[in-house]
Amino acid sequence: MKTTAASKSSSRARPAAPPTIPAAGAKTAFPETLLRQAEGVRKAGLACVKRMPSYLQLLRVLQAEGREHVSGTVLAGVHHLEPVIVRKDLAITGAVGTPRIGFRIPELITAIEQFLGWDHQTKAVLVGVGNLGTALLGYQGFHDYGFRIVGAFDSDPNKVGKWVHGRKVQTIAQLIPFVRRGEILLGMLTVPGPAAQETAEVMVRAGIKGIWNFTATKLQLPKKVVTQKEDLAEGLAVLSHRLQKRPQDASS
Amino acid sequence: MKTTAASKSSSRARPAAPPTIPAAGAKTAFPETLLRQAEGVRKAGLACVKRMPSYLQLLRVLQAEGREHVSGTVLAGVHHLEPVIVRKDLAITGAVGTPRIGFRIPELITAIEQFLGWDHQTKAVLVGVGNLGTALLGYQGFHDYGFRIVGAFDSDPNKVGKWVHGRKVQTIAQLIPFVRRGEILLGMLTVPGPAAQETAEVMVRAGIKGIWNFTATKLQLPKKVVTQKEDLAEGLAVLSHRLQKRPQDASS
DNA sequence: TAGATTGTTAATCGATTAACAATC
DNA sequence: TAGATTGTTAATCGATTAACAATC
Known part of the structure; x- marks a missing residue:
């Protein structure tokens, strides 16, 4: 993305405060608009x-x-x-x-x-109601980000039907209609490693556009699907490595 | 850290395979050793x-x-x-x-x-046995990194004494002797936000050298203490932002 | 040998920091 | 006004990518 030349065209013009019309004294012919x-x-x-x-x-x-x-x-x-x-x-x-x-x-x-796109509620499903999935279902902090887990799914018949932090666990088969009906774009993947790829594919088939991947598996999915990996090992590696050599900077 | 000049001094010498003596034909006077x-x-x-x-x-x-x-x-x-x-x-x-x-x-x-310093077992304590703390206590994956949570602590009297994934929850007062006796260097902080700073200070007083901070609080601690923040909001922000504009690269 | 792979240097790219004019 | 703060450009720093000699 080569925007260098273009970005410098409006060299030192400072737009006025947002609700007012931009300064008329802008030094270039760049098409000024209300929003910076x-x-x-x-x-x-x-x-x-x-x-x-x-x-x-x-x-x-x-x-x-x-x-x-x-x-x-x-x-x-x-x-x-x-x-x-x-x-x-x-x-x-x-x-x-x-x-x-x-x-x-x-x-x-x-x-x-x-x-960030956090100005409206974002609905998500969670697949894999193990230790981590359960914790995420109970996590109150998501509320602040307009993020809401509206459905929980698991392949284990012993878990299906149980209520976990206010959501009834459903079967994987129920995932596709649930996601389509609710027009849900986001999915959290908290299944055990070996099931990750297969489960992610089901989520994509259901219409999920973004997967928040809490497994250690590198997913192979169509490019149009956005995935974000959450890996505790990364943080632990950084902590261990810094602890090992020299404890100097503190970036809690 | 200006190492540029020094690092180029041994320009194109390639050391031999690890168990053997390094190639004698090295082109510089750089003091060769067995370990790169x-x-x-x-x-x-x-x-x-x-x-x-x-x-x-x-x-x-x-x-x-x-x-x-x-x-x-x-x-x-x-x-x-x-x-x-x-x-x-x-x-x-x-x-x-x-x-x-x-x-x-x-x-x-x-x-x-x-x-990474993962060649020996690392013992850690966990403070704050809520949803997240419980999930982390039950997480099997740490085993692969030589990481072992040997104690769980909470200030809630209703939780103290309960067994959670094989650890008996202890009071915060018990933290200091426990850490000192066990020579524990690492602590996981999973308390609610408002208690984070205060709890971290107790951990430091006990002798903890590194804190894995799962709260949203920026900790103010002595520089010698290494802290590593784990923040779900970061990952969610990246996912939301990428989902909002254009789903193109997939880095699961 | 031929060719895949290692290990290194130089170039590029992106993020941070420094410096400073514009502004209220 | 004086001075704190904004917003921008240029310089620096660090990480990635390109290119390639050395090697098995």
Whole structure:
């Protein structure tokens, strides 16, 4: 994606605050629009996307405390980040701040939520009601992200029919009609390793567009399906390796 | 860490296979040793460390199948990585391969285990026996990494004394003597957010050197304590964001 | 030998950091 | 106004990719 030349065309123009018409004194012929986002030039890196939820979490706490504004500097301090990182991250969401004052918290929350697609409820199914699946079904934190597990499935007849954290466990055969009827896009895969590939294929056939893969298996799926692997071993490896050589930086 | 000049001093010398004496025809005066690792020049990046467990997992499967050698190319293919990435990663562990043949699997496993500090059992305590804590106590996969949760702790009197996946839940007061007696270095933090900081401080006072932090709280601890944060929101953010724009690359 | 593979250097790409003008 | 903060460009740093000699 070669956007270098294009991105520099509007060199030092600063758009006005979001609800007003952009500054007329912009130095280029670049088609200005109301939303900074509409320029669509900045690209969100993976690291940036991963930081967004932590901003969101803190912003909600501040909002609950009745604060109206927050500066990027404050956000940075709490998270032990460089202020310029926060400024760049927030710029990507399209949020616009005010010098000396910072960002209005409600607008900033909305901007991040829209950026992540967390502005509307996301329904998901969970397949594999073992230890981990059960824990995820009981995890309250998903609520904050507009994420809701609406169905639980397992191949074990002993588990089918049982209620786990408010969901009745269904058979894998019931997965396809359930997903289609509910227009569910996301699936969490928490089956034992050997069953992972096969189960993921069923999920895709049902119409699942994104799989959150909690197994150690590398899935082979059509490219159009987005998969995200969650692997505890990665974190443990980093921890072990850092513990082994020298405990110096602390990035909890 | 400026090692650029130094690292290039031994330009194109290739050490011989590990059990033999290094090639006498090395082109520089660099002090050759039996172990490539002893040069200590290459630096392990975070991305590299995170990939190690997946190599290890696959190597164990291959070993169980009775295979003796594996090429970096094969490892790369399975994990959808570029072969050169695998070669560089393996080089960092000090493993030495043979052209046309690849790496001997037992030696490679040992090299990676030593690199990660997974060659000996690591004992850990878990504090916070909620949904997630319970799931982690029941997770069988840690065994493969030489990782063993030897104690479970909770502040809730209703939980104390109960047995969860083979461990009797103890009070927080019992944590300090338990950790000191067992010389335990690692702790898993799975308490509710508001209790995280306080609990972590108790763990540090007990002598814990590394904390695997499963809470959403950014911990403020002495620099000598290594912390590793495990945050589901990060993965969900990446998945949501990718799902929102365009489902193209699949990196399960 | 021929060709697959290792191990290394140089080039590219992406993310972070430094520096600074614009702004309120 | 003075000074903190925003938003941007340029420089640096780290990781990936390309290219290739050495090797079995």
